[in-house]
Amino acid sequence: MAIALKQRPSIQCRDLTKRFIIDEKAPLWRLLANTRGLKAFEALHKITLEVPAGQFVGLLGRNGAGKSTLLRTVGGIYTPNHGFVVVNGELSALYELGITGNDQLTGREFAHRWFDVFDTGDESRSDLIEEAADFSELAEAFDRPIRSYSTGMRSRLYFALATARKAQIYVIDEVLSVGDEYFQNKCWRRIRQRLNDGGSGLIATHDWSAILKLCQTSHLIERGRIVASGPSATIVRKYLDTEEQQFSKVAAFQDAGHLQLEGRSQTDFTVEFCIDVKEAGRVFFGAAIETFMVGFGWEHVLHAEPTLVATDSGRHRLTCTFPDLPLPAGDYSLAVYLMHEDEDGARTVTDSRSWTTANGIPLKVSGPAGRAAVRWPVRVASEINA
Amino acid sequence: MHILSFDRNDLRLGINFTRMMIRDRFLGSSLGSLWAILNPALLLTIFTFVFGFIFQSRLPGAETSISFVIWLISGYGPWLAISEGIMGSTSSVVSQSGLIKNLAFKTELLPLSATMLGIVPLLVSLVVLVVLLAVDGRAPNVAWLVMPVVLLMQTLFIGGLGLILATFNVFKRDIAQILPSLLTLLLFASPIFYPIDAYPEYLRAYVLLNPFYIIANGYREPILFGRVQPLWELVYLTCLAIGTFALGLMVFRRLKSEFYGQL
Numbered sequence: 001m002a003i004a005l006k007q008r009p010s011i012q013c014r015d016l017t018k019r020f021i022i023d024e025k026a027p028l029w030r031l032l033a034n035t036r037g038l039k040a041f042e043a044l045h046k047i048t049l050e051v052p053a054g055q056f057v058g059l060l061g062r063n064g065a066g067k068s069t070l071l072r073t074v075g076g077i078y079t080p081n082h083g084f085v086v087v088n089g090e091l092s093a094l095y096e097l098g099i100t101g102n103d104q105l106t107g108r109e110f111a112h113r114w115f116d117v118f119d120t121g122d123e124s125r126s127d128l129i130e131e132a133a134d135f136s137e138l139a140e141a142f143d144r145p146i147r148s149y150s151t152g153m154r155s156r157l158y159f160a161l162a163t164a165r166k167a168q169i170y171v172i173d174e175v176l177s178v179g180d181e182y183f184q185n186k187c188w189r190r191i192r193q194r195l196n197d198g199g200s201g202l203i204a205t206h207d208w209s210a211i212l213k214l215c216q217t218s219h220l221i222e223r224g225r226i227v228a229s230g231p232s233a234t235i236v237r238k239y240l241d242t243e244e245q246q247f248s249k250v251a252a253f254q255d256a257g258h259l260q261l262e263g264r265s266q267t268d269f270t271v272e273f274c275i276d277v278k279e280a281g282r283v284f285f286g287a288a289i290e291t292f293m294v295g296f297g298w299e300h301v302l303h304a305e306p307t308l309v310a311t312d313s314g315r316h317r318l319t320c321t322f323p324d325l326p327l328p329a330g331d332y333s334l335a336v337y338l339m340h341e342d343e344d345g346a347r348t349v350t351d352s353r354s355w356t357t358a359n360g361i362p363l364k365v366s367g368p369a370g371r372a373a374v375r376w377p378v379r380v381a382s383e384i385n386a
Numbered sequence: 387m388h389i390l391s392f393d394r395n396d397l398r399l400g401i402n403f404t405r406m407m408i409r410d411r412f413l414g415s416s417l418g419s420l421w422a423i424l425n426p427a428l429l430l431t432i433f434t435f436v437f438g439f440i441f442q443s444r445l446p447g448a449e450t451s452i453s454f455v456i457w458l459i460s461g462y463g464p465w466l467a468i469s470e471g472i473m474g475s476t477s478s479v480v481s482q483s484g485l486i487k488n489l490a491f492k493t494e495l496l497p498l499s500a501t502m503l504g505i506v507p508l509l510v511s512l513v514v515l516v517v518l519l520a521v522d523g524r525a526p527n528v529a530w531l532v533m534p535v536v537l538l539m540q541t542l543f544i545g546g547l548g549l550i551l552a553t554f555n556v557f558k559r560d561i562a563q564i565l566p567s568l569l570t571l572l573l574f575a576s577p578i579f580y581p582i583d584a585y586p587e588y589l590r591a592y593v594l595l596n597p598f599y600i601i602a603n604g605y606r607e608p609i610l611f612g613r614v615q616p617l618w619e620l621v622y623l624t625c626l627a628i629g630t631f632a633l634g635l636m637v638f639r640r641l642k643s644e645f646y647g648q649l
Binding site: 020021022026028031032035041072075076077078079081093095097100101102104105113116117118145 | 399402405406409410413414482484485486487488489490491554557558637640641643644646647
């Protein structure tokens with residue numbers, strides 16, 4: 001007898017719509033009797049998404065896009081005006097507000113209160129508190145009032161408490177962007193650990209590199225709507241595009257935006273660019289090949305030092321060669337940039353085609369596996385130094 | 387088991403909230419939560435001293451002024467519970483907005499837990515009364531057994547009022563500001579500090595319907611005269627309590643999903 005055992009998704013959202021009434025002048029009886037026609041803000045509009053069991057899904061979006069509202073709706077704090085949420089499993093939530101309440105409490109007293117509120121009382125509380133004290137590394141500060149804590153210490157306590165007991169599903173909102181890098185790293189390790197233990201979750205953060213490391217799938221939210229869903233790398237690229245960087249374009253690439261490059265392992269790889277320089281001055285060109293791996297993120301694999309390519313205004317042609325392309329077959333991204341140097345010797349980037357500006361040039365490498373390196377003597381030639 | 391869609395877990399949470407509110411109010415002081423008992427005890431001691439020894443107030447026909455103090459506290463103790471409960475529950479939702487935004491729970495529990503805060507000064511008053519009665523050569527009697535019933539109805543009534551006021555206070559914060567003055571007005575409008583005979587004859591029938599007076603009377607009658615208040619008063623209070631509580635829950639539940647736009 002063959003029964004396909006399909007695990008239920010951890011979180012399911014269908015058509016979630018959430019409106020907040022923001023009518024300051026609305027009389028109370030209107031709120032009680034009939035809220036139609038009152039000034040309202042639609043924070044979420046027909047959000048449909050799914051978090052499969054055993055996966056973390058990323059939420060990207062600018063401030064005020066609706067990420068926190070969505071997470072609170074999933075966590076059951078907000079009731080949606082329309083649509084529904086199904087959560088299959090015990091949920092632990094870390095909302096962006098962090099530690100709230102009376103900050104006269106010591107860390108330990110707060111921990112007791114936390115478990116008063118959250119704990120169903122089946123586990124040994126003192127163990128959980130010791131665990132949280134240990135993880136947060138607050139040491140003797142754990143017995144000092146929270147008002148004496150720094151922001152980082154508060155977030156350490158918050159994270160330690162919220163993740164002290166193993167939940168099946170995590171809802172995490174931006175809490176990891178505070179605290180020092182050492183602790184952030186520790187938090188990510190713990191989340192990865194929970195992921196490896198079969199946990200699932202929904203993560204909203206501006207830290208797109210973290211999303212890339214943890215989430216296979218991501219969604220981009222804009223003004224309460226999901227505007228893009230798909231593999232995290234694609235979504236992050238879209239997300240960054242919404243925060244487009246402005247370049248002066250004093251020296252700019254001439255239409256290199258839609259290039260699709262192909263290379264072959266262990267074979268010279270050459271790419272040509274045309275650049276337009278508007279003001280006389282020294283113009284430098286730099287390049288890098290980057291690759292992306294889930295769990296690690298974007299890595300520079302090859303890097304070309306900035307090279308002088310132009311000294312006067314006008315159109316210039318340059319070629320960039322990676323000899324014996326030392327990369328195994330796979331998908332990469334070529335990043336190139338131009339820097340302009342003024343009379344004082346200050347260099348500014350004036351144009352860029354890079355993954356961080358969401359217009360990196362896709363590079364597909366094929367061919368046999370061979371030796372690979374991170375630094376390679378890349379030759380850059382132009383009219384000046386040719 | 388569910389009652390009005392509250393379950394055992396909600397009860398546990400509600401009790402924890404009440405404990406939390408008591409702790410929070412006195413946190414940072416060296417005596418801590420002891421103040422919850424000390425404050426009303428001091429207040430009642432001052433009352434006893436001022437009315438018993440300085441003014442030497444006497445009830446008509448009474449030999450000592452201690453019976454006046456007993457009369458006063460048996461009405462003022464319940465009033466302390468009423469005013470603490472109403473004040474606490476009205477501001478409970480706004481002041482615990484962090485909790486509301488960070489934790490998925492039945493937010494009704496907050497005004498209800500705050501209503502319970504009033505029980506502490508009431509119990510302190512009862513203890514003070516037992517002492518004063520003993521000094522006066524009297525002891526608690528069988529009629530005191532009605533007090534838990536009165537307390538239950540009082541809690542439902544104040545809880546209902548608290549739910550409504552807490553809801554409105556989210557949208558119009560002025561409510562918490564005007565409340566202390568309103569309560570003072572209410573106190574002086576109710577025959578708690580003075581006997582009901584102070585009202586002109588034609589008003590007395592209406593004053594008798596004042597639920598705050600009836601609650602106070604629910605304690606006064608057993609304490610002063612060893613008898614249960616008239617049955618119609620208890621029935622009236624019960625109906626009013628259940629009605630107010632139901633209305634409070636309805637109003638709160640109708641609007642609670644709109645709180646977040648305001649917090």
